[in-house]
Amino acid sequence: MFRTALRNVLAHKARLLMTVLAVMLGVAFVSGTLVFTDTLNRAFTNQSAKSYDDVAVAVTSYGGGDDPKQEPGVSRATLEKIKRLDGVATATGRVDGFAGVPDPNGKLIGAEWSNKGANFAPGADGRDPAYTFVDGAGPRADGEIALDRDTAEEGRYEVGDTVRVATNGPVKEYRLAGVFTTDDGAVSAGGSLVLFDTEVAQRLFLKPGYFKDVTITAAPGGRDTRILDAVEPLLPESAEAQTGKALADQQAKEIEEGLSAFNQILLGFAGIALFVGVFLIANTFTMLVAQRTKEVALMRAVGASRKQVTRSVLTEAAIVGLIASTAGYLLGVGLAVGLRSGMAAFDLKVPDGPLVLGPTPVLSALGVGLFVTMLAAWLPGRRAAKIPPVAAMNSMHAAPSQKSLVVRNTIGGVLAAVGAGVIVYGAVSGGDTGRMLIAAGAFLTLIGVIMLIPLLSRPLIAAVRPLMVRVFGVSGKLAGQNAVRNPRRTGATASALAIGLTLVTGLSVLGVTVGRSIDKMTTDQITADYMVRMAGGGDLDQSALAALEKAPGVTAVSPQQAAYLELDGEFAAASAVTPGDIEKVLHVEQLDGSLASLAQGRIAVAEKTAKNRGWKVGDTLPVTFNDDKKGELTVGAIYTDSEFLSPVLIDAQVVRPHDTKPYIPSIYLTMEGGGTAANEKALIDALGDNPAITVMDKQDIRDEFGGVINMMLNIMYGLLAMALIIAVLGVVNTLAMSVFERQQEIGMLRAIGLDRRRVKRMVRLEAVVISLFGAVVGIGLGSFLGWAIGETIKGSLPDYALVLPWDRIAIFLLLAGVVGVLAAMWPARSAAKLNMLNAIKSE
Numbered sequence: 001m002f003r004t005a006l007r008n009v010l011a012h013k014a015r016l017l018m019t020v021l022a023v024m025l026g027v028a029f030v031s032g033t034l035v036f037t038d039t040l041n042r043a044f045t046n047q048s049a050k051s052y053d054d055v056a057v058a059v060t061s062y063g064g065g066d067d068p069k070q071e072p073g074v075s076r077a078t079l080e081k082i083k084r085l086d087g088v089a090t091a092t093g094r095v096d097g098f099a100g101v102p103d104p105n106g107k108l109i110g111a112e113w114s115n116k117g118a119n120f121a122p123g124a125d126g127r128d129p130a131y132t133f134v135d136g137a138g139p140r141a142d143g144e145i146a147l148d149r150d151t152a153e154e155g156r157y158e159v160g161d162t163v164r165v166a167t168n169g170p171v172k173e174y175r176l177a178g179v180f181t182t183d184d185g186a187v188s189a190g191g192s193l194v195l196f197d198t199e200v201a202q203r204l205f206l207k208p209g210y211f212k213d214v215t216i217t218a219a220p221g222g223r224d225t226r227i228l229d230a231v232e233p234l235l236p237e238s239a240e241a242q243t244g245k246a247l248a249d250q251q252a253k254e255i256e257e258g259l260s261a262f263n264q265i266l267l268g269f270a271g272i273a274l275f276v277g278v279f280l281i282a283n284t285f286t287m288l289v290a291q292r293t294k295e296v297a298l299m300r301a302v303g304a305s306r307k308q309v310t311r312s313v314l315t316e317a318a319i320v321g322l323i324a325s326t327a328g329y330l331l332g333v334g335l336a337v338g339l340r341s342g343m344a345a346f347d348l349k350v351p352d353g354p355l356v357l358g359p360t361p362v363l364s365a366l367g368v369g370l371f372v373t374m375l376a377a378w379l380p381g382r383r384a385a386k387i388p389p390v391a392a393m394n395s396m397h398a399a400p401s402q403k404s405l406v407v408r409n410t411i412g413g414v415l416a417a418v419g420a421g422v423i424v425y426g427a428v429s430g431g432d433t434g435r436m437l438i439a440a441g442a443f444l445t446l447i448g449v450i451m452l453i454p455l456l457s458r459p460l461i462a463a464v465r466p467l468m469v470r471v472f473g474v475s476g477k478l479a480g481q482n483a484v485r486n487p488r489r490t491g492a493t494a495s496a497l498a499i500g501l502t503l504v505t506g507l508s509v510l511g512v513t514v515g516r517s518i519d520k521m522t523t524d525q526i527t528a529d530y531m532v533r534m535a536g537g538g539d540l541d542q543s544a545l546a547a548l549e550k551a552p553g554v555t556a557v558s559p560q561q562a563a564y565l566e567l568d569g570e571f572a573a574a575s576a577v578t579p580g581d582i583e584k585v586l587h588v589e590q591l592d593g594s595l596a597s598l599a600q601g602r603i604a605v606a607e608k609t610a611k612n613r614g615w616k617v618g619d620t621l622p623v624t625f626n627d628d629k630k631g632e633l634t635v636g637a638i639y640t641d642s643e644f645l646s647p648v649l650i651d652a653q654v655v656r657p658h659d660t661k662p663y664i665p666s667i668y669l670t671m672e673g674g675g676t677a678a679n680e681k682a683l684i685d686a687l688g689d690n691p692a693i694t695v696m697d698k699q700d701i702r703d704e705f706g707g708v709i710n711m712m713l714n715i716m717y718g719l720l721a722m723a724l725i726i727a728v729l730g731v732v733n734t735l736a737m738s739v740f741e742r743q744q745e746i747g748m749l750r751a752i753g754l755d756r757r758r759v760k761r762m763v764r765l766e767a768v769v770i771s772l773f774g775a776v777v778g779i780g781l782g783s784f785l786g787w788a789i790g791e792t793i794k795g796s797l798p799d800y801a802l803v804l805p806w807d808r809i810a811i812f813l814l815l816a817g818v819v820g821v822l823a824a825m826w827p828a829r830s831a832a833k834l835n836m837l838n839a840i841k842s843e
Contacts, residue, residue: 019281019320019324019373020320020323020324020327021324021726021729023274023281023320023321023324023325023328023369023372023373024324024325024327024328024331024369025328025331025725025726026270026274026328026368026369026372026726027274027324027325027327027328027329027331027332027365027368027369028328028329028331028332028335029266029267029269029270029332029335030267030270030274030328030332030361030364030365030368031328031329031331031332031333031336031361031362031364031365032331032332032333032334032335032336032339033263033266033267033270033332033336034263034332034358034360034361034364035332035333035336035355035356035357035358035361036335036336036339036340037263038356038358038360038361039336039340039353039354039355039356040340041256041356042353042354042356043353045251045252045256046353047183047188047353049248049252050183052244052245052247052248053244054129054217054244055215055216055217055244055247056087056088056216056217056218056222056224056227056228056243056244057215057216057224057227057228057231057241057242057243057244058213058214058215058216058241058242058243058244058247059074059082059213059214059215059216059231059235059239059240059241060212060213060239060240060241060242061073061074061211061212061213061236061238061239061240062238062239062240063206063212063238071210071236071238072206072207072210072238073095073206073207073210073211073212073236073238073239074093074210074211074212074213074214074235074236074239075209075210075211075236076093076209076210076211078234078235078236079091079093079211079214081234082214082216082231082234085227085230085231086222086226086230087218087219087221087222087223087226087227087230088216088217088218088219088222088227089217089218089219089222090123090216090217091214091215091216091217092121092123092128092214092215092216093119093121093198093211093213093214094118094119094121094211094212094213094214094215095118095119095198095201095202095205095206095210095211095212095213096116096117096118096119096201096205096212096213097116097117097167097168097201097204097205097206098115098116098117098167098168098534098535098538098692099115099116099117099165099166099167099192099194099196099204100115100165100166100192100194100535100691100692101147101151101155101157101163101164101165101166101192101194101691102155102164102166102691103154103155103156104155104156106689106691107691108166108535108691108692109151109154109155109192110151110154110190110191110192114186114190114191114192115186115191115192115535115692116184116186116191116192116193116194117165117167117193117194117195117196117201117204117205118184118193118194118195118196118201119195119196119197119198119200119201119202120138120139120146120195120196120197120198121198122138130182130183130184131146131180131181131182131195132180132181132182133146133178133179133180134149134179134180134181135158135159135178135179136159136176136177136178136179137177137178138177138178138180138195139174139177139178139195139196139197139200140177140197141197142197142199142200143173143174143175144174144175144176144177144197145163145165145174145175145176145177145194145195145196146176146177146178146179146180146194146195147163147176147178147179147180147192147193147194147195148179148180148181148182148184148187148192148193149179149180149181150187150192151187151192151193151194152176152179157176157179158176159176159177159178159179160175160176161175161176162174162175162176163175163176164691165194166690166691166692166693167204167205167541167692168534168538168539168540168541168544168692169204169541169543170541170543170547170688170690171688171689171690171691180195215244216231224243224244224245225243228241228242228243272499272500272503274368274372275499278372278375278376281317281372281373281376281377282376282377282379282380300388306385306386307385309381309385310378310381310382310385311381312381313377313380313381314374314377314378314381316377317373317374317376317377317381318370318373318374320373321369321370321371321372321373321374322366322369322370324369324373325365325366325368325369325370326365326366328365328369329361329362329365329366332361332365333355333357336355337355340355408451408454409451409452409455411448411451412447412448412449412450412451412452412455413448413452414448415444415445415447415448415451416444416445416448416449416451416452417448418441418444418448419441419442419443419444419445419446419447419448420441420445420784421441422437422438422440422441422444423437423438423441423442423445423784423785423788424441424788425437425441426438426440426441426788426792427787427788427789427791427792428791429792430791430792430795431792434791434792435789435792438785438788438789438792441788442785445781446499446502446781449498449777449781450491450495450498450499453490453491453494453495453498453777454487454488454490454491455487456491456777457483457484457487457490457491457494457773458484458487460773460776461480461483461484461769461773462480462484464480464769465477465480465481468480468765468769472761472765474754474758475754475758475759475761475762475765476765478749478762479761479762479763479764479765479766479769480765480769482762482766483766483769483770483773490770490773493731493770493774494770494771494773494774494777495774496726496727496731496774497724497727497731497771497774497775497778497816497819498774498775498777498778498781499727499778500724500727500778501724501774501775501777501778501779501782501812501816502777502778502779502781502782502785503782504716504717504724504778504782504812505778505779505781505782505783505786505809505812506781506782506783506785506786506789507713507716507717507782507786508713508782508786508805508808508809508812509782509783509785509786509787509790509802509803509804509805510786510789510790511709511710511712511713512803512805512808513786513790513800513801513802513803514709514790514793514797514800515706515709515710516801516803517797517799517800517801518705518706518709518797519702519705519706520799521643521705521797521798521799522701522702522705522706523698523702524587524799525586525587525642525643525644526585526586526587526644526668526698526701527584527585527586527587527670528556528584528585528586528668528669528670528701529669529670529671529674529675529679529697529698530668530669530670530671530675530679530680530683530695530696530697531666531667531668531696531700531701531704532544532548532666532667532668532669532683532687532693532694532695532696533665533666533667533693533694533696534665534692534693534694535691535692535693535694537665539663539664539665540559540664540665540666540667540693541664542662542664544664544667544687544690544693545557545559545664545667547686547687547688548667548669548683548686548687550686551682551683551686552682552686553671553672553673553679553682554669554670554671554683555584555669555670555671555672556578556580556581556584556585556669556670557578557581557585557667557668557669557670558577558578558581558582558584558585558586558667558668558669559576559577559578559652559662559664559666559667560575560577560644560645560664560665560666560667560668561575561576561577561652561655561662561663561664562574562575562576562646562663562664562665563575563576563626563650563655563659564626565623565624565625565626565633565648565650565655566623566624567621567622567623567633567648568613568615568621568622569622570613572609572646572647572648573646573647573648574603574646574647574648574649574650574655575645575646575648575649575650576650576651576652576654576655576656576662577598577645577649577650577651577652578651578652579595579596579598579599579651580596580598580599582595582598582649583595584670585668585669585670586642586644586645586668587642588604588639588640588642588645588649589639589640590637590638590639591607591637591638591639591640592616592617592637592638593617593618593635593636593637593638594636594637595636595637595639595649597634597636597637598636598637598649598650598651599651600636601633601634601651601654602633602634602635602636602637603621603633603634603635603636603648603649603650604635604636604637604638604639604648604649604650605635605637605638605639605647605648605649606638606639606640606641606642606645606646606647606648607638607639607640607641608641608647609647609648610635610638615635616635616638617635617636617637617638618634618635619634619635620632620633620634620635621633621634621635625655625658626655626658626659627658627659627660629658633650633654637649641798643798669683671683675697675698680695680697683695724819727774727819728819728822728823729823731767731770731771731819731820731823731824732823732824732826732827746759746831756832756833757832759828759831759832760828760829760831760832761828762831763824763827763828763831764820764821764824764828766824767820767821767823767824767827767828768817768820768821768824769820770820771816771817771819771820771823772813772816772817772820774816775812775813775816776813779809779812779813783804783809786802787802790802
């Protein structure tokens with residue numbers, strides 16, 4: 001039986017190739033994901049460990065915030081005490097923050113979120129062990145900096161050049177003193193690193209005389225734990241000390257956890273691809289069994305048992321699965337290499353390191369590939385074993401019994417009904433619990449619909465058959481009849497497309513709906529012509545606000561400054577704004593009182609907060625500011641809650657004396673003439689042409705808040721493309737099977753006058769009908785799921801309203817039709833080339 005299985009594999013190479021492709025693509029996704037994440041994990045972990053190779057103890061300060069009673073970091077006096085401890089060889093103070101430099105076109109070099117500035121901290125020998133200089137030397141004076149080599153090359157900077165450096169304050173010019181290489185994580189992640197003299201860095205990023213971090217190395221014989229015990233009592237409350245090994249282990253764990261979420265997302269899409277592949281594999285083995293009906297029956301007649309026949313089919317599946325898994329693993333390794341190289345396109349860098357080929361990806365590839373293939377082949381194998389020996393006298397074996405179809409449809413109907421009920425209940429429940437219920441209901445509904453698809457195919461395809469006859473004549477009529485001739489096979493093929501389009505449509509409905517809601521919320525509530533933000537989401541310096549207030553053409557400007565107050569004994573988040581201008585840049589709907597009272601030192605409170613705390617206009621509330629100074633504030637207005645404002649509004653001038661370092665994430669402003677190129681240029685000039693500050697017009701603002709949704713949708717579409725590719729292979733398989741079973745029929749049609757062109761058209765139309773049938777089912781189910789998930793999140797989006805993206809749905813239907821045409825090319829050509837005499841002769 002093993003030799004028979006091997007012979008059958010070799011005898012049907014073309015058909016099994018499609019199965020190999022389906023399994024190979026899914027396995028490649030699994031193994032590629034595991035290899036890629038293992039490689040990233042090893043690279044980042046090694047880099048992290050290397051950074052702490054010689055570190056005995058590392059001290060990290062979290063700062064004292066705005067509390068003047070707490071030290072903002074580790075003082076120089078504390079650093080000197082640490083240096084004098086027994087067993088300490090060196091203690092180096094570090095301070096860092098945002099800093100970036102422009103390229104020759106004035107654009108910020110590197111990934112915005114990882115552009116970094118730090119201090120150059122030389123030891124007694126004049127060298128800083130964290131940096132290796134390849135040209136020049138480290139900065140020694142206020143007006144000097146050093147740049148990492150990649151940034152210097154991209155900006156075309158050489159030692160001695162003048163470099164404009166952007167921080168969250170005004171842009172300043174420095175002389176480039178040196179160029180270095182480093183293992184710093186910011187540079188490895190695709191960012192830039194600017195080194196300053198220590199005193200300059202402290203003024204820019206923290207406070208003169210203070211450090212954010214301290215790295216301590218041990219003298220010969222010094223023990224890390226003893227040094228740690230001696231260091232801890234010297235530190236301020238806001239600082240924490242760990243041994244270098246403990247910190248390296250902690251960072252390795254954090255890296256692994258960070259990559260875990262990414263790993264699970266990719267594996268989820270791999271699972272979808274393999275799930276779709278099950279239908280293709282089952283179709284392939286069903287076709288092979290159908291082709292070998294007489295052969296299997298003769299084997300049964302000469303003594304082969306049912307178990308032997310089933311084992312023969314499963315052995316074929318195992319051979320195919322082994323080949324596909326091996327090929328998939330190799331393809332996955334190539335995919336991992338490609339992903340690693342492709343990260344550069346997103347300004348992301350991976351630390352140098354070898355490709356990690358551990359045992360887990362290999363075992364996972366082989367296990368998944370073999371399991372999926374044999375699982376999909378098990379049912380066709382059972383059916384093959386049931387072929388009676390008498391079937392050897394006939395070319396056809398018995399069709400599925402009416403009882404089996406009734407049982408299948410009954411189970412499918414129950415699962416679909418229960419699943420739909422769970423989805424509706426989840427939509428009504430809302431929240432995380434509701435979404436979990438929807439996920440469970442979606443699985444049940446999907447299984448139920450897949451079981452019902454053969455039953456659904458007849459009425460749905462029959463509904464379009466008259467149109468096919470009217471437009472395409474005999475070819476259309478025959479294509480419609482062929483599409484429902486074997487509803488199980490048609491259903492299995494349509495199911496593959498339905499699964500892919502269910503996910504694609506559900507994501508589209510949800511994404512477009514949320515995107516429209518966010519866009520409407522943005523356009524309704526932001527009336528400003530421009531929004532100014534810091535690159536990478538940092539905070540703007542007070543000087544940026546002062547510069548914009550003086551810019552020519554500005555008619556209103558207000559910061560969205562974060563402030564935290566203790567009002568009436570409870571903490572409240574507040575937005576410090578400019579009275580009189582806030583109403584011009586943001587839509588603030590007054591319900592009671594007047595926003596003009598902000599200029600009188602009063603506060604405005606959002607409706608929900610006022611209701612929850614029992615506040616009303618005229619109430620005087622005790623307040624404690626960030627610096628612990630106390631006072632009283634009077635409620636001057638109540639306004640409708642806004643997604644862009646905190647629950648409390650207060651004049652920025654009132655909180656400014658109490659905030660040592662105001663946190664300003666964004667500034668809104670309007671200008672004479674609205675958004676024009678000249679006005680934008682005036683703002684850029686007013687800010688000193690700072691490459692780290694982004695000036696966004698109304699369209700940019702809309703893209704900022706809603707563009708992420710479209711980007712995520714496009715990524716999801718790309719990941720789901722693999723499942724759709726497998727579905728296309730399924731359509732090819734079904735048509736090939738259909739052509740094989742109808743050789744005599746096609747020969748007869750050719751003999752009585754159906755030319756080759758109309759034979760091709762018949763097969764193409766059959767493919768299009770099956771593809772569109774699967775698309776309609778998938779789009780309907782996906783829209784239902786999109787609605788249900790949307791119901792669970794609409795409470796957090798005030799302008800939420802379900803949107804069915806008819807344009808995208810039309811594109812999905814069009815693509816399904818194109819899939820059918822492309823998938824039919826080979827089967828249609830094979831059908832048209834059949835020899836009439838050979839086809840119609842009896843076997």
